[in-house]
Amino acid sequence: MDTTGTLDEALARLHHSGPERLGRLTNHAPMAVEALAAHGQARSVHRWLDLYARKLEEFPPGVEPVTDANWFSALGDPRRAADWIGYFAREVAERPWREVLAQWWPRLLPGLYGGSTHPVIRVGHAVRTLSSGEVTEPRLAELAHGLGYWAARHRSVAVVAPLPGADSAAAALDTVPPITVRDGGFAARLDRVRALPVWAASVTEPSDAYRRLTELVRAATHRYATHGHGEETMLVHAATAPNAVLRALPALPHALWLPSLRAAWTASAAVTAMYAPATPVAYTSPGTVTAEEVFERALAHGDEHVIKLTDTALDVGDEPALAAALRSMELSAPLA
Structure with missing residues (x-):
């Protein structure tokens, strides 16, 4: 992880901005700069932020403080971001961040689908930073921003009918x-x-849930490489949302791993139902390329979703995943 202080500087800079713009579009900058820092590109963080700055809005005004007594009435109200x-800034200042996360994860997990799954993705990036490096004030604040955004955009999915699934x-x-x-939208x-296939329903052990x-x-x-043309931006979340949950699991009690797996599957499958094309296309990586080279190409491209999918592809680490990252660069407009 970044030890230069650049990530902390960038997060502190971004915490003057709100989690959204235009009332519906997510601020991706905190997630993207965390990915850049995590992959050795801290020197490029502020330059990338300068390009992205036009997509930022001022931090929104408050309405009424959220408290332990009134939080439920504020859940899912985007005006209360x-x-x-x-509220979460106070919580992580007063208690260990893992304790706060463990308390609120089961409350927020049913609403993982709000904000197009971006809030849980932001939390996943924040948890990776806190788990992998020094616990600093900007990094704790970033977890508070992610959890707060999730609570404000909390939205459950309708009860879906189970369909026959598959083993893999x-x-x-x-x-x-x-x-x-x-x-x-x-x-x-x-x-x-209204209906999704059943998958991994028989899993009962936390270790199996992680696997x-x-x-x-x-x-x-992998599927993005052949199906991303259906909607180059939204289909990214079929991979990045479950990966955010995966990143959070080691910081959570084992009792929360099974419901986390089920919520992550529902999110990935729902995004697939909503955006995947009817017909896949064949796609393979154009020649031999290293993970470092792929991430450098993602940085040069600049699109925030490209950076985040490439970040996930590097977590997967195999050639089909790198091919998916390269495919996202072909399909997506560069950040200008």
Whole structure:
């Protein structure tokens, strides 16, 4: 992890901005700069931020403080983002961050689907930083911002009918039925997801949950190479959302691993139902390329979703995953 102080500087800079812009689009900068720092590109963090700055908005005003007594009434209210972030800032200042995470994870997990799954992704990046390096004030604040955003955008998924699944994550994703009407944004499409295949329902051991979630991240990342053309941005989340959950698992009690696996599967499968194309395309990596080279290409491209998918692809670490990252660069418009 970054030991130069650059990540802390960038996070402190970003905490003057809100978690969204235009009332619906997510601020991806905290996640992207964490990925850059994690992969040895701290020297490029501020330059990338300068390019992204036009997509930032001022931190929103508060409405009413969230407290231990009134939190439930504020859950899922995006107008309360500042109130929620303030609440979690106090929490992580007064208690160990793992204790706060363990208390709130089961409360927030049913609402993983709000904000197009970006809040849990932001939390996953924050947890990786706190788990892998020094615990600093900006990094704790970043966890507070991520949890607060998740609480404000908390949104559950409708009860879905179980469909026959498959043994492997890849095969199960292939059996996900597409929604029939594909207009509207993420929330509107999510309301139309009524049935998903069952996968990993028989898992009962936390260690198996970790293994199966790792399998899901790998399968969803590989699948982007052949299906990303269906929606080059939104299909990224079929891989990055479960990977965020995977990153958080080691910091959570084992009792939370099984429900985390199920929520992550629902998120990945729902995104697949909402955006995956009917027909895949063949795609292979153009020649031999290293993980470091792929990440450098992602940085040069600059798009925030490209950076985040490449970050996940490097976690997976195999050639099909790197091919998916390269495919995202072909499909996505560069950050200008």
